[in-house]
Amino acid sequence: MNHPENRRSRRLRRFKPLAAAAALVLALAACGAPASAPPGQQGSGEAQDGAAGGDKIVIGVGGQTLLTYMPTTLAQELGYYEDEGLNVELQDLQGGSKALTAMLGGSTDVTSGYYEHTIQMQAKNQPIKAFVDMGLSSGLALVVAPDQEGSIKSIADLKGKNVGVTSPGSSTDMFVKYLLAENGMKKEDASVSAIGAGSSAVAAVENGQVDAAVMLEPDVTVLAKRLGKDPVIIQDVRTLDGLKAVFGTEAWPSSSLYAKTDWLEQNPEDAKKLASAIKRTLEYIQTHSGKEIAAEMPEKYAGGDVDQYAAVIEELKATLSKDGAFTEEGAEAVLKTQRIANPEVGDKEIDLSTTYTNEFVQ
Known part of the structure; x- marks a missing residue:
């Protein structure tokens, strides 16, 4: 062919x-x-x-x-x-x-x-x-905004925080709720805000419009380049090893x-x-x-x-x-x-x- x-x-x-x-x-x-x-x-x-x-x-x-x-x-x-x-x-x-x-x-x-x-x-x-x-x-990563790196170090620290997702009800939103539930928290312990994908998502995290965000590639890599360093990531299923660690499965x-x-x-x-x-x-x-x-x-x-x-x-x-x-x-x-x-x-x-x-x- x-x-x-x-x-x-x-x-x-x-x-x-x-x-x-x-x-x-x-x-x-x-x-x-x-x-x-x-x-x-x-x-x-x-x-x-x-x-x-x-x-x-x-x-x-x-x-x-x-x-x-x-x-x-x-x-x-x-x-x-x-x-x-x-x-x-x-x-x-x-x-x-x-x-x-x-x-x-x-x-x-x-x-x-x-x-x-x-x-x-x-x-x-x-x-x-x-x-x-x-x-x-799912290729997702829970990224911490630069101005929150000292206060968000684990899922428990998301309580009372605002987490960016592509849109409410999306897979990124479900990921937040899953992580909260798996860590003994209520799904309402963290609020979510729609930040879309691409440039709007990168800008929302970079400028502190949200405290953390569930992001996908290439947005995570673009954010790192704009920050001049790797962002703090507290959960990461962009790799198969990460997937197994979070969800307990290889697929x-x-x-x-x-x-x-x-x-x-x-x-x-x-x-x-x-x-x-x-x-x-x-x-x-x-x-x-x-x-x-x-x-x-x-x-x-x-x-x-x-x-x-x-x-x-x-x-x-x-x-x-x-x-x-x-x-x-x-x-x-x-x-x-x-x-x-x-x-x-x-x-x-x-x-x-x-x-x-x-x-x-x-």
Whole structure:
């Protein structure tokens, strides 16, 4: 199979005559990565260039600059959705709960969000099913704001503090509640504030708008660069070792593609094609370097430091799924954390077999 065209070369096909295309190539070649602020929060907001005919599929992403959702964007940049004959639009909704709400409201078809949302919705009798797994770890880190480093040294010190999360009800919020409960505290002992992802999250922590925050990559690394030192981190599941220490498991399915169960029943071929595109992307990630992957991603996501971005991607690769398939053990681990962190799940009867499927990635 030939290497897929990258984002730039696909877009160049639009320009005629050839002289104009050549001029644009030269202009692009002369430009390096922009000297910009930390990664922004705007998604691509456009359908796949040159996509085949058919109805557009809108995927809402729970924070498109976050590397936990990188496969969703990378599949578009590599042209894999187009290869499958799909017309895909990605919408950056800057938080998992916002992306879920958009799908439930009908403004998106599919969500690139955390698998745990399917469990939450079953508890509310709203059938949602995940059909391709991208992450083996939640990739979260509980970071202390610089002006609170002397007073917050453990989970117990979060009492009475304000913790930043991407959005209330999101996976970052659930992580705070889980940690509080596991340390014998009430979920209300710490308040949470929405700080989004990307530049807004980095600024909120750097400027002391929150006392601590649950962050993901590349935001943690960008924050360290802006501070000139590594931030204090009191819980970290960005690695598989950290995941096992916090959740007691080696697999905790996180970023995934999920949709309403009736959408999957009505659009099985589209679901299969989406799963195929993501599975190919996961294989691409495992066989290419962080530098090669960074080169395929939108330049603005690197926040002006492509080498740093590439290094973070290289570290992230170990926590991504290799084949897009869910495991029963991983699903059980997520359910366990939801029972502890989320009173809306609690001890309700949950049939995990209806919250995910591997039929489309096989």
